[in-house]
Amino acid sequence: MRTKNLIAALGLLAAGLALGWGIARWTATPGAAPATHAAAPAERKVLYWYDPMVPTQKFDKPGKSPFMxxxxxxxxxxxGGADAPGLSVSPQAIQSLGxxxxxxxxxSIASHVEAVGTVQLNERDVSIVQARAGGFVEKVYARAPGDVVAAGAPLVDLLLPEWVAAQREFLAVRALGDAALTAAARQRLTLLxxxxxxxxxxxxxxxxxxxxxxxxxxxxxxxxLMVRQGMTVTPGMSLxxxxGLGSLWVEVAVPEAQAGTLHIGQAAELNLAAFAAETFKARVVSVLAETSRETRTLRVRLELPNPAxxxxxxxxxxxxxxxxxxxxLVLPSEAVIRTGRRALVYVVDAPGKFRPVEVGLGREIDDLLVVLGGLEAGQQVVASAQFLIDSEASLRGLLPVPPAVPGSGARP
Incomplete structure (x- = not known):
């Protein structure tokens, strides 16, 4: 009985299939080809899965990142690969990377150098006191090195026998009443x-x-002070x-990277710890010709008035x-990737689309860098997480665009 029932069920199934095929043929449009399934949308081929925070690690199936x-x-x-114009990053990855x-x-950028200087004596304002004739030191006034003296203050009393003979001769000539001879004798005293x-x-x-x-x-x-009481002095001996203290020098050590903007006569402002509430004015009087080999700094001298x-x-x-x-042109210094041979930034071409560009850089001002080539005003650049984007670009083989200004600081 079971075998007969099975045979009967199979027969009914075969009859149903034949009937359905016949109806389909009968309802089909004459001359039309049999209906075919619509082509399924082509699926994108996945090469691998990766963590945007660790783009160098590849996985063969989706899932949670073991790192983040x-x-x-x-x-x-x-x-795309090396020929692709840029790197695409999903909005989810951008949000995750912050x-x-x-x-x-x-x-408008002004050349601005901040440095530390030391106040020194003005070596151009120096006076040497000498003996004009030979004699003896009779008295030395209460003076010592380091003392500050006023102009005309007495320094030392000298006994000068050599001048006595010339003075006697002058008095004798004057007694003769000859004006010409008296003037000549007086001139001789001045020359002595x-x-x-x-x-x-x-x-x-x-x-x-x-x-x-x-x-x-x-x-x-x-x-x-080279004179003491009782000494014998000779003509021309320094005493x-x-x-002078009317003006002082301030010697400043400027890093050589900032020395190119310095020039004689440049104005300067100084703040001293002893006078915190005041700002002093000075000017550059000398830019020394030699850079320190140890500190790689250039010595600059400022002249500072000191009337009081x-x-x-x-x-x-x-x-x-x-x-x-x-x-x-300026951009934040944090946006620049320095590789040692060149400097890179990532330009935003469109939302989620980034392109590496090699830039030429100038000096740094606070947290900004001067751009000498490679960028234009108004362009958007990546200011954070650019190292992760750079790692992914390196894996993709994306090459940066060289700067527009050759020799401007970056090298390919």
């Missing part, structure tokens, strides 16, 4: 080194003056060295050197 709490992204075969962009701007006040004293008193007081020609600091003599040598100063302004 996020789904793996597919890499499709039709996304990607930020910045705009390349044109700004006698001051006008000493000659006038000889004329008034009618007696030779063997004692002569040497005074300080210009006020300032006694840097050296003291006086350094409040400023002292040895003080430290924060120096600000400003130059003329120029319109230049």
């Amino acid at each position: 709490d996020m789904e793996l992204e597919p890499r499709y075969a039709d996304e 990607l930020r962009t910045a705009t390349v701007e044109r700004r 080194g006698m001051t006008e006040s000493l000659i006038a004293q000889v004329e008034v008193s009618g007696q030779p003056q063997a004692r002569h007081t040497i005074t300080v020609p210009g006020g300032g600091l006694i840097a050296e 003291a060295r006086i350094n 003599q409040r400023l002292k040598a040895g003080m430290s100063a924060q120096v600000s050197l400003r130059g003329p302004s120029q319109d230049q």
Whole structure:
């Protein structure tokens, strides 16, 4: 019975199939070809899956990333390679990476150098006190190296026998009443080194003056004092060295990368710890011709007025050197990838579309870099997570566009 039932069921199934095929043929449009299934949409071929945060690691199936709490992204075969104009990143990946962009701007940039300097004595304002004739030191006034003296202050009393004979001769000639001979004898006293006040004293008193007081020609600091009481002096012997204090030098060490904007006469502003509420004005008087080999800095000298003599040598100063302004392209320094041989940025061509560009860079101003070539004002560049994008671009073989200005700081 079971076998008969099975045979009967198979027969009914075969009859049903035959009936359905016959109806389909009967309802079909004459001359029309049998209906075919619609072509299924072509599926994109997946090469591998990857974690955008670790793009170098590849996986053969989707799932959770073992590195980050996020789904793996597919890499499709039709996304291009070295010839692709840019790199595409999904909105989900952009959000996960926390990607930020910045705009390349044109700004008026002034050359600005911040450095630390040290206040020093002005070596151009130096006076040397010498003996004009041979004699003996009779008295040394209370002076010592480091003392500050005013102009005309007495320094030492000398007994000068050599001048006595010339003074006696002058008095004898004057007694003759010959004006021409008297003028010649008086001129001889001047040539011997006698001051006008000493000659006038000889004329008034009618007696030779063997004692002569040497005074300080210009006020300032006694840097050296080479005379002591009882010494014998010879003509031309140096007795003291006086350094003027009317102006001081500030020696500044400027990094060689910023030294190209410096010039003689450039204005500077200084702030000193001893006078925190004041800003002092100075100017560049010298840019030394040699750079320090140890620190790679250039020495620059500023001249700082010191009329009240409040400023002292040895003080430290924060120096600000400003130059003329120029319109230049700038971008945030964090947007630049430096490889050692070149500098790269990633330009945003469209939402989720990035392209590597090689740029020429100038000096750095705060957190901005001057752009010399490769970019235009208004372009958007990647300011964060660009290293991950650069890793993916390297895997894809994307080559950066060279800068428009050759030799501007970046090298291919």
